[in-house]
Amino acid sequence: xxxxxxxxxxxxxxxxxxxxxxxxxxxxxxxxxxxxxxxxxxxxxxxxxxxxxxxxxxxxxxxxxxxxxxxxxxxxxxxxxxxxxxxxxxxxxxxxxxxxxxxxxxxxxxxxxxxxxxxxxxxxxxxxxxxxxxxxxxxxxxxxxxxxxxxxxxxxxxxxxxxxxxxxxxxxxxxxxxxxxxxxxxxxxxxxxxxxxxxxxxxxxxxxxxxxxxxxxxxxxxxxxxxxxxxxxxxxxxxxxxxxxxxxxxxxxxxxxxxxxxxxxxxxxxxxxxxxxxxxxxxxxxxxxxxxxxxxxxxxxxxxxxxxxxxxxxxxxxxxxxxxxxxxxxxxxxxxxxxxxxxxxxxxxxxxxxxxxxxxxxxxxxxxxxxxxxxxxxxxxxxxxxxxxxxxxxxxxxxxxxxxxxxxxxxxxxxxxxxxxxxxxxxxxxxxxxxxxxxxxxxxxxxxxxxx
Amino acid sequence: xxxxxxxxxxxxxxxxxxxxxxxxxxxxxxxxxxxxxxxxxxxxxxxxxxxxxxxxxxxxxxxxxxxxxxxxxxxxxxxxxxxxxxxxxxxxxxx
Numbered sequence: 001x002x003x004x005x006x007x008x009x010x011x012x013x014x015x016x017x018x019x020x021x022x023x024x025x026x027x028x029x030x031x032x033x034x035x036x037x038x039x040x041x042x043x044x045x046x047x048x049x050x051x052x053x054x055x056x057x058x059x060x061x062x063x064x065x066x067x068x069x070x071x072x073x074x075x076x077x078x079x080x081x082x083x084x085x086x087x088x089x090x091x092x093x094x095x096x097x098x099x100x101x102x103x104x105x106x107x108x109x110x111x112x113x114x115x116x117x118x119x120x121x122x123x124x125x126x127x128x129x130x131x132x133x134x135x136x137x138x139x140x141x142x143x144x145x146x147x148x149x150x151x152x153x154x155x156x157x158x159x160x161x162x163x164x165x166x167x168x169x170x171x172x173x174x175x176x177x178x179x180x181x182x183x184x185x186x187x188x189x190x191x192x193x194x195x196x197x198x199x200x201x202x203x204x205x206x207x208x209x210x211x212x213x214x215x216x217x218x219x220x221x222x223x224x225x226x227x228x229x230x231x232x233x234x235x236x237x238x239x240x241x242x243x244x245x246x247x248x249x250x251x252x253x254x255x256x257x258x259x260x261x262x263x264x265x266x267x268x269x270x271x272x273x274x275x276x277x278x279x280x281x282x283x284x285x286x287x288x289x290x291x292x293x294x295x296x297x298x299x300x301x302x303x304x305x306x307x308x309x310x311x312x313x314x315x316x317x318x319x320x321x322x323x324x325x326x327x328x329x330x331x332x333x334x335x336x337x338x339x340x341x342x343x344x345x346x347x348x349x350x351x352x353x354x355x356x357x358x359x360x361x362x363x364x365x366x367x368x369x370x371x372x373x374x375x376x377x378x379x380x381x382x383x384x385x386x387x388x389x390x391x392x393x394x395x396x397x398x399x400x401x402x403x404x405x406x407x408x409x410x411x412x413x414x415x416x417x418x419x420x421x422x423x424x425x426x427x428x429x430x431x432x433x434x435x436x437x438x439x440x441x442x443x444x445x446x447x448x449x450x451x452x
Numbered sequence: 453x454x455x456x457x458x459x460x461x462x463x464x465x466x467x468x469x470x471x472x473x474x475x476x477x478x479x480x481x482x483x484x485x486x487x488x489x490x491x492x493x494x495x496x497x498x499x500x501x502x503x504x505x506x507x508x509x510x511x512x513x514x515x516x517x518x519x520x521x522x523x524x525x526x527x528x529x530x531x532x533x534x535x536x537x538x539x540x541x542x543x544x545x546x547x
Contacts, residue, residue, distance in 0.1 A: 002522040003486060003531065004543045010532060011472045013540040017500065022546030034466030040545070047546065048492050055492065059499040066500065067508055070483070070540050073474050083468050094458030106454050115459050123454040152461030161459045192521055244461030420519070 001029035001038070008035050015069040016040045017062060019047055024251045025195070031089060032149050037082035039069040047197075097126070110165070115243050117235065117263060121165035132160040135173030137433040144177055145184040148191035150246030154180055158244055159236075166236035169443045171214045172229060174430050175292055176236045179204055182294040182428040183237070189423040193296035194241060195252045200296035201261030202237055203331060203415055205403055207280035208290030210430050211268035213440045215447055218268035220407025226448060234264025259298060267405050273336035274404035275343035282349065282401065283427035290430040293401070295329050295423065297415040305338065305410045310345040313338050314352065316412050318360035321393040326362060327419030330394070332402040334412065339404045349402045356400065360393035401425055475540055478508040484538035488517045493544040500542060513538050 007014035018026045020042045030038040042065075045058030099109050106123045110116050122128065133140055133156065140157035147154050156177065163176050183190040183202060193200040206216055217227040225231060247253045255262075271278045280291035303320040306312040317332060332353070334342075342352050365380045384390055394400065399419075406413070417423065433439065475481055483504055485497040497514070504510040515534045517523070523531050535541065 001545055003517070004541065004545075006523070006528070006531065007484075007486075007535050007541040007543075008469070008472050010535050012535055012538065013472050013474050015540070015542050016545040017496070017542055018544075019546030026545050031468075032465060034469050035471065036468050037471050039471065043496075045492065045496060048490060052495075055496055055499060059496055059503065063500065063503045063507065066542060067478060067504070070478060070542075071474050071476055074471050079470060086465075086468050094460055096457070097455040098458040100453060100455050102453060106456055110456075110459075123456045124459060125454055125456055129457055146464075147461065150461075150463045151465070152463050154461055158459065158461045161457050165459060189521075239459065243459040246461075246463065421521075 001026050002033060005030060005033040005035045005038060008038060013070050014038060015066055017043055017066060020044050021047070022254065025254050027085070028089075028149065028252055031086045032151065036086040037074060037079055041065040041069055114248060115239075116165070117238055117242070121239075122167050124161040124164040128164045129157065129160050132164050132168070132170050132173055133157070134435070134439055135160075135170035135433060136177060136431070138177070138431075144180050147180075147184065147241070147245035149195060149252050152244040152246050154240065154244045159240055162239040162243055163232075163236040166232045166239055167228070168232035168236050169214070169228065169446065171439055171443045172233050172236070174432050175206060175210060175214065175233050176240070178292040178428045178430045179233070179237050179294060180240055182292055182426045183241075185426040185428070187424040188294055188296070188426040189421045190296070192421060193423075194245065194247050195254055197254045197256045198298050198418060199255030199257055199259040199262075200298045200417065201259040201265050202234075202241075202294055203261065203297050204234060204237065204266040205279055205293045205331070206233075206266065206268045206290070206430075207271065207278045207293070208285075208430065209288065210290035210432070211271075213436075213444070215444070216266070216268035218270040218405055219273075222267035222405050222407075223265065226450075228446065228448075230266045231264050234266040237266075238262055238264070261297075261300075267403075269403050270336055270405050273339075275340050276349045276402075276404065279401055279403055280427055283425065285427065285429060290432070291427050292430060293425055293427040295331070295417055295425050297329070297331065297417040299325065299414075299416040301414045301416065302411050303413075305412055308338070308341060308410075310342050310347065313342060313412065314355045314359060317356045317414065318393075320412075320414065321360050321362060322416065323362050323365060325393065325416050325419070326391075327394055327396070327399060329417040329419075329423055329425065330400045331415040332356070332400060332413070333406055333415065334402055334404050335406045335409065336404055337408070338412065350397065353397045353400045353402055357392065357394045357397045361390040362393045364389050364391045398424075478504065478510040478540075481510050481539040482537070483510045483512050484534065484541040485512050485514045486517065486541050486543035487514055488544055489519050490544065496544055497542070
């Protein structure tokens with residue numbers, strides 16, 4: 001849509017021939033760019049149809065409207081309706097208290113406004129937000145970023161409001177702010193992944209001393225519910241995405257199935273039990289710094305190791321890449337026991353990744369998303385029999401990062417993104433307030449005992 | 453009783469702009485077909501091309517988008533040069 005807006009800006013008529021399921025998304029995109037009346041003609045061709053009959057039927061039905069959209073001048077009522085729609089949609093910055101009520105009433109109000117993730121929130125009272133702001137030395141009106149698609153202004157205060165709602169502690173705030181900075185780095189391709197049909201979720205790895213300061217789970221069940229830091233930091237990121245970026249499910253966020261990782265997908269690297277340098281050091285930061293790394297996967301694969309010798313561990317990872325994933329940004333999650341076995345073989349993190357890349361193959365099935373082999377692909381009706389019918393799953397080891405985390409057991413795991421975007425892992429430093437030590441002491445005792 | 457703050461960030465959207473003047477008739481006009489990277493787009497727009505030619509006597513020119521994102525930098529400049537050569541543009545949107 002943005003490219004069609006560019007056509008209008010150049011003074012030429014543009015028409016979006018739009019799949020009917022994407023009508024609200026298309027209109028939202030046009031409004032973001034200030035062209036609410038950009039003409040959208042709806043067609044009913046099934047998404048990514050491969051049969052000529054449905055394409056023929058859909059286009060023939062729509063062509064009259066396309067011609068009309070290019071030839072009939074903008075009507076007064078059409079313009080008024082478009083401007084009204086934009087005015088109704090555009091949220092002003094609500095300052096001060098916006099609602100008064102008891103716990104239940106506040107939650108129902110926020111839920112009806114679409115400001116939650118479906119679960120009850122902690123009411124963001126001025127006092128709670130003030131306490132949250134102790135987690136940073138940045139001024140409350142400091143603008144951390146403008147978040148797409150609505151280009152909402154992510155001030156420190158607005159991030160803090162969403163952090164309170166998520167149930168975060170003030171010690172979590174600097175991690176959340178760093179994550180927001182990582183999201184908007186152009187290399188992350190946040191603006192595309194947050195709205196895509198692919199249901200990509202921000203995967204957040206926290207490194208450095210801050211992990212232990214805030215009680216992040218870096219070991220057994222790091223991605224499971226039950227730990228406040230892992231749960232609340234990711235939840236806050238999602239609420240920021242919704243309330244500041246303006247991403248609404250089924251309107252801007254067109255994820256086909258959605259992704260439970262959008263509730264939270266945050267873990268720490270188990271640096272203490274890893275034989276290798278941590279992720280943030282690989283990304284150019286000092287070991288004593290704290291940092292947040294982000295990318296957008298939509299696929300999670302877990303597999304039991306085929307054996308505990310180094311070759312079997314590499315083969316387990318290489319043989320469990322889904323056939324539809326090609327050159328995708330990836331996180332390998334590895335338990336400390338497996339990492340030690342590989343390190344004892346003399347392999348660095350990078351050497352392990354290089355060996356996985358060397359071995360991993362996927363079928364050269366015909367797929368529109370597997371350039372440049374798309375034209376010569378095999379039919380997925382057949383299992384490939386010949387060596388040349390397989391192709392490397394990755395061509396560049398830089399697309400993969402290995403993170404040591406998780407607990408006892410024998411499972412290996414892959415979080416896999418897409419090869420369609422030129423995205424990269426993005427890492428940002430966590431900036432702690434001067435009074436960090438006191439803040440940590442104040443909140444460190446809030447940990448689950450799991451005695452019940 | 454709670455008094456609560458809004459979680460919504462201020463949005464700084466541009467003022468709404470009207471669409472460009474329409475063409476009146478498409479006969480003899482050059483309609484640009486903006487083909488995004490989605491697999492169905494070339495096939496769908498090929499049929500649009502045939503129908504525009506047969507029904508209203510328009511010619512078409514295609515611009516092949518290398519990916520499915522906003523054009524930037526050199527790609528945007530090339531796109532603008534292409535737009536300058538056509539009278540209007542039809543683009544496929546959505547999967």
